[in-house]
Amino acid sequence: MDKIKIIVAGPRGRMGLEAVKLVHNTENFELAAVLDRKNNGMNLSEIGGFEGIHAPVYSDLDECFSSVDAQVLIDLTTPEVGMVHAEKALEYGIRPVVGTTGFSKEDLERLDSLTAEKELGCIIAPNFAIGAILMMKFSQMAAKYFEDIEVIEMHHDQKLDAPSGTAVKTAQLISEVREDKIQGHPSEKETLPGARGADMNGMRIHSVRLPGLVAHQQVMFGMEGQLLTIRHDSFNRASFMSGVKLAVEEVMKIDVLVYGLENVIE
Ligand SMILES: NC(=O)C1=CN([C@@H]2O[C@H](COP(=O)(O)OP(=O)(O)OC[C@H]3O[C@@H](n4cnc5c(N)ncnc54)[C@H](OP(=O)(O)O)[C@@H]3O)[C@@H](O)[C@H]2O)C=CC1
Numbered sequence: 140m141d142k143i144k145i146i147v148a149g150p151r152g153r154m155g156l157e158a159v160k161l162v163h164n165t166e167n168f169e170l171a172a173v174l175d176r177k178n179n180g181m182n183l184s185e186i187g188g189f190e191g192i193h194a195p196v197y198s199d200l201d202e203c204f205s206s207v208d209a210q211v212l213i214d215l216t217t218p219e220v221g222m223v224h225a226e227k228a229l230e231y232g233i234r235p236v237v238g239t240t241g242f243s244k245e246d247l248e249r250l251d252s253l254t255a256e257k258e259l260g261c262i263i264a265p266n267f268a269i270g271a272i273l274m275m276k277f278s279q280m281a282a283k284y285f286e287d288i289e290v291i292e293m294h295h296d297q298k299l300d301a302p303s304g305t306a307v308k309t310a311q312l313i314s315e316v317r318e319d320k321i322q323g324h325p326s327e328k329e330t331l332p333g334a335r336g337a338d339m340n341g342m343r344i345h346s347v348r349l350p351g352l353v354a355h356q357q358v359m360f361g362m363e364g365q366l367l368t369i370r371h372d373s374f375n376r377a378s379f380m381s382g383v384k385l386a387v388e389e390v391m392k393i394d395v396l397v398y399g400l401e402n403v404i405e
């Protein structure tokens with residue numbers, strides 16, 4: 140079987156480093172190149188932490204996509220850059236697997252029409268960890284029975300976007316089965332702005348940022364006399380990698396945009 144040739148964008152990042160290792164260590168994957176805003180023209184193996192992993196480093200998108208023979212781009216950067224990378228990749232016939240979070244509704248719509256136009260698969264996965272996907276699915280199940288819901292997502296303090304992509308996706312999945320409802324006391328007043336968190340269709344989302352954390356979320360469902368809490372914890376970035384592998388394999392089989400790995404996992 141031919142190997143899937145992959146470009147990783149953001150290789151020096153926390154997730155990018157793990158993704159490079161995953162591609163390097165997976166039998167049917169080949170690391171074709173990396174996209175890095177620094178180190179243009181170097182070989183990845185010359186950069187600290189990547190000894191023995193050989194791949195050309197590009198900083199220019201067009202140069203990279205036009206000269207490298209690749210089928211998949213794994214993007215783990217920032218929302219602004221990730222969107223440019225994904226659009227450009229599709230233009231060059233490369234299928235994006237995007238773990239980067241913080242994309243807007245308009246970004247997703249744009250990628251949806253671009254994938255349709257190009258007839259190429261694209262996967263946007265706010266969370267690659269199987270446990271997190273189950274946490275989201277279980278939350279959607281629970282929301283059929285509990286209408287009062289608060290999401291608490293907790294991350295390391297270097298995270299750029301809030302709320303997390305996972306929290307947004309969780310609230311979207313819940314909104315598919317829950318009637319919009321304003322929660323709390325009808326006359327409640329925030330004496331400190333933001334105290335009640337972000338509001339999505341009446342649900343509240345709270346973002347905690349602390350050093351030492353990796354990625355954690357609990358969804359709390361309240362009802363008279365009872366509380367259901369559904370929680371997931373990622374203690375390291377390796378927890379996301381089986382999902383990245385699955386997404387790369389799946390994106391080769393589809394010709395549409397898939398938003399969320401729950402649509403791929405049975
Ligand atoms: N889907 C999932 O399961 C997961 C998704 N994520 C998401 O993945 C993304 C990356 O997270 P993480 O690895 O922790 O972040 P890091 O900050 O560790 O890595 C981001 C990388 O992007 C690069 N980058 C930043 N700005 C630019 C730019 N303008 N041009 C090119 N490259 C750029 C950085 O390069 P430099 O070092 O030069 O700044 C860095 O290598 C985030 O959006 C995060 O939310 C994270 C974990 C799991």
Ligand SMILES: O=C(O)C1=N[C@H](C(=O)O)C[C@H](O)C1
Nearest residue numbers: 240265266298303304305354
């Ligand atoms: O930035 C992170 O770390 C993470 N980002 C994703 C998100 O925003 O949900 C996935 C995971 O929570 C880790």
